[in-house]
Amino acid sequence: MLSPTEFLDVVRLAPLVSIDLIVVDASGRVLLGHRRNRPARGTWFVPGGRIRKDERLDAAFTRVVDTELGVAGVRRSAANFHGVYEHLYDDNFVAENGIGTHYVVLAYAMELDSHAPVGRFDQHSQYVWLTPEELLRRDDVHENTKTYFR
Secondary structure, three states: OOHHHHHHHHHHHHHHEEEEEEEOOOOOEEEEEEEEOOOOOOOOEOOEEEEEOOHHHHHHHHHHHHHHHHOOOOOHHHHHEEEEEEEEEEEOOOOOOOOOOOEEEEEEEEEOOOOOOOOOOOOEEEEEOOHHHHHHHHHOOHHHHHHHHH
16 A cells, blocks of 8 residues: 555656446436545545556456445456546545546446445535436536536
């Protein structure tokens, strides 16, 4: 694991690679979390997380699903690859002036039962299920999330 200072150097010098989870229920509603952390703090966003150095995609996917949703053992083969996206932010995880954050995002769509308990509240303060039409109309849903549905 990197120290916060080392990680800030990485954020300053290189893009991060992450996985976003486009989680839908049987009715087509999308799971969004209200972000606690920078960047994008205070907005509704799809769950997701960074891929670690030397971590295989399959292992990263399973870890991100567990870490972000509290659902263990989900394999990447159970999801559909949605595409590669770029997320650019003016801020960073410690709000250091002049350092933006650049993510290269691998987005995966997967279905979960909306009645199953999901969520890890260290990343998101609450969760909500919205239709794509609803989330596109809301000002508090981050633009990077809206991109998945346009």
